[in-house]
Amino acid sequence: MADSVAAEEQKFCLREVLDTFKSCLSENKEVYIEHYIAGWRGLVRFLNSLGSVFSFISKDAVNKIQILVNYINGENGSHYATIQSMVKYELENGLVDLNKRGSHPESGCRTLLRLHRALRWLELFLERLRTSTEDSKTSVMCAEAYNESLAQHHPWVVRKAAGMAFCVLPGRPTFFEVMNVGTPEQVVAMLGDALPLISEVYQITEELYSQHNLLQLP
Numbered sequence: 001m002a003d004s005v006a007a008e009e010q011k012f013c014l015r016e017v018l019d020t021f022k023s024c025l026s027e028n029k030e031v032y033i034e035h036y037i038a039g040w041r042g043l044v045r046f047l048n049s050l051g052s053v054f055s056f057i058s059k060d061a062v063n064k065i066q067i068l069v070n071y072i073n074g075e076n077g078s079h080y081a082t083i084q085s086m087v088k089y090e091l092e093n094g095l096v097d098l099n100k101r102g103s104h105p106e107s108g109c110r111t112l113l114r115l116h117r118a119l120r121w122l123e124l125f126l127e128r129l130r131t132s133t134e135d136s137k138t139s140v141m142c143a144e145a146y147n148e149s150l151a152q153h154h155p156w157v158v159r160k161a162a163g164m165a166f167c168v169l170p171g172r173p174t175f176f177e178v179m180n181v182g183t184p185e186q187v188v189a190m191l192g193d194a195l196p197l198i199s200e201v202y203q204i205t206e207e208l209y210s211q212h213n214l215l216q217l218p
């Protein structure tokens with residue numbers, strides 16, 4: 001009984017995860033950090049279910065999520081409701097290391113920027129998955145998406161480790177099964193629904209960071 005409950009709890013559906021990105025946007029298009037983080041938590045669970053070779057990646061994501069959770073639960077938590085309010089608060093109070101890491105090495109702004117760059121990887125990867133054919137290789141799609149996005153911000157050693165991890169990604173059929181969304185057609189349809197929302201969250205964040213010159217935070 002306990003086992004089946006545990007199994008049920010662990011049952012993973014990528015549709016639900018991607019749906020959390022829907023709830024990220026407020027009416028006036030601000031991005032709720034709490035929901036943004038919830039989306040990442042779900043993605044990390046998915047990554048963990050693919051095997052322990054990916055744990056160096058999920059550990060870093062968990063670490064960044066935790067930094068943001070600590071801000072949300074901290075005494076200035078009200079300023080961390082949306083990415084917009086966080087940027088305003090941290091900049092106005094000099095809480096961001098702008099040029100080199102110094103007294104604020106783990107600001108909310110620089111931490112979220114790392115996840116934001118990873119969101120671009122996700123967008124590119126999911127778009128490739130959506131338009132892939134039966135014989136497409138997940139490792140190739142993942143590597144291409146990575147090279148076009150995150151890789152540009154990673155040192156050689158991280159790129160090397162990431163490249164090795166991609167090689168052991170399961171093939172497309174298994175990958176789709178683990179997503180637990182249904183038939184390949186249903187996966188493709190679900191991705192078609194989810195991608196515009198992920199793109200919108202990405203674009204809004206990108207513009208905000210660009211306006212404030214925060215895209216290269218150390």
Ligand SMILES: CCCCCCCCCCCCC/C=C/[C@@H](O)[C@H](COP(=O)(O)O)NC(=O)CCCCCCCCCCCCCCC
Pocket residue numbers: 014043044046047056057058060061114115117118121142146150158162169179218
């Ligand atoms: C499905 C395959 C998943 C491949 C994931 C691709 C991303 C590869 C990222 C490799 C990061 C390696 C770990 C180290 C990272 C940090 O150096 C680096 C910089 O941080 P720092 O400035 O504090 O040092 N960190 C980052 O860039 C943040 C990386 C966050 C990665 C989160 C990845 C979550 C992946 C979720 C997969 C879900 C797939 C769903 C598809 C159906």
